Amino acid sequence: MHNAFLLLSFGGPEGPDDVMPFLRNVTRGRGIPDERLAAVAEHYAHFGGVSPINGQNRALLAAVQADFAEEGLELPAYWGNRNWHPMLADALAQMRDDGVTHAFAFVTSAYGSYSACRQYLDDIATARMAVGAGAPAISKLRHFHDDxxxxxxxxxxxxxxxxxxxxxxxxxxxxxxxxxxxxxxxxxxxxxxxxxxxxxxxxxxxxxxxxxxxxxxxxxxxxxxxxxxxxxxxxxxxxxxxxxxxxxxxxxxxxxxxxxxxxxxxxxxxxxxxxxxxxxxxxxxxAATPGTDPRFVKMITRLIRERMDPSAERRSTALGRLDHWDACPTQCCGAR
CATH class of the missing domain: 3.40.50.1400 (Rossmann fold)
Structure with a gap:
């Protein structure tokens, strides 16, 4: 098995022309008219039509790759988004072409709910179907709210x-x-x-x-x-x-x-x-968020090593008392 790392995030526009197509992707299937989306687009216009999230993910991916090198973890790194380029299906297709058969996915959400967790699992399944034969298997890393x-x-x-x-x-x-x-x-x-x-x-x-x-x-x-x-x-x-x-x-x-x-x-x-x-x-x-704080970056490496070693103690670093698990039950985190 040829393993890899996948940074999986929400995505965001990187210029004024991206904003409305991005918002249509986010709200697809919900019947929201462009008139209402235009009001949200004004928020992006305040920042020149650019969301900071893609730049932040580029920085995080670079920091994770540097930490992999420091820790001797040999994993090629990829990045795919739910709603804007680079799209998840494109990332999986590139993995397939590179000979990757399995990837550990770190989702930029620490919590469990439909939009914070289950929807990413659905996105992975949809993207794998779009890629078709040879699409790599994806293991989503666990929640990390108390790490x-x-x-x-x-x-x-x-x-x-x-x-x-x-x-x-x-x-x-x-x-x-x-x-x-x-x-x-x-x-x-x-x-x-x-x-x-x-x-x-x-x-x-x-x-x-x-x-x-x-x-x-x-x-x-x-x-x-x-x-x-x-x-x-x-x-x-x-x-x-x-x-x-x-x-x-x-x-x-x-x-x-x-x-x-x-x-x-x-x-x-x-x-x-x-x-x-x-x-x-x-x-x-x-207050600021973790971003590329070295402790946050090293947490990602640790979560991967934990997943690679089934005997690892899952609560060894947890600060809270709520349970952790790798595979979500199919019935949890419904959209409604």
Whole structure:
């Protein structure tokens, strides 16, 4: 078996002409008219039609390859996206042509839900069918929400953001993650509720590591879809208003739902939430995400070695108490 590494991510436009085709890919099959997509496209226009995510993935792939070389892990590395070039099917076709028969896939999402996990598994199956004979088998690496390689960089980001505000004792720590429909949240994981459970465990671990375990909240951002469909709440902007009414004057926002500072952070937190805080007279600092932090990069190498050695102790580095597993049950994480 000729193994390889696959970085699997969401994808994003890299120029103004990419934006609407990208958004149509993201929303395919949902019947969303271009008029509504155009409103979202304005967010990308603010950044010149370029999402940071592809550049961040290039940097991550280069860092992972350097770590492989340092650790003596001989794996060719590939990169494929769900919604924009380089597309996943193209990456699998290149693997096949290069003689790769199996790849370990690292998905840029730490959590379990339909959109954060199951949909990537579906994408892999669809891409393998498109490639046809000789398409490599893909093993998705497990969730990593409580791994120190993920938790510690987030905690450092919280500490740095707190210091920017002068470390006032009354600063509220607010964690954010991408909102999803309530029905999807209830169906996340073999027994339901996994997405929220993992996020709350991550939040508690990051807060404790940052020395701010006493007062934190988990709220949501980046909601989409019709108002008639209930999603996880409260939204970060609504929560900031509630905190202001309670007399809170200083807040650190940590996007623990994300591995890098892509557009949903750049727009939803650095622009919209920051403006909300300013209008409320609230001091605001946003914590950084792991990105290419060396601990995060080494975590990826460790997850691969763990998967290559079935006898490896899966909880040897885990900071939390929730279970880990390699293969998701077919009935978990439904879209609805």
């Amino acid at each position: 120190p390689g993920f938790v510690l960089p987030h905690a450092d980001g919280v500490r740095a953001a707190h210091a920017k505000l002068g470390s006032p004792a009354d600063t509220r720590l607010v964690f954010t993650a991408h909102s999803i429909p309530l029905s999807m949240a209830r169906n996340a994981g073999p027994e339901g509720g996994l997405y929220e459970a993992q996020l709350r465990e991550t939040a508690a671990l990051v807060a404790a590591e940052a020395g701010l375990a006493g007062a934190w909240d988990l709220v949501w951002q980046s909601r989409s879809g019709p108002p008639s469909v209930p999603w996880l709440e409260p939204d970060i902007n609504d929560h900031l208003e509630a905190l202001a009414k309670q007399g809170c004057a200083s807040v650190v926002v940590s996007p623990i739902g994300f591995v890098s500072d892509h557009l949903e952070i750049g727009w939803d937190l650095d622009i919209e939430a920051a403006a909300t805080a300013e209008n409320l007279g609230m001091r605001y600092a946003r």
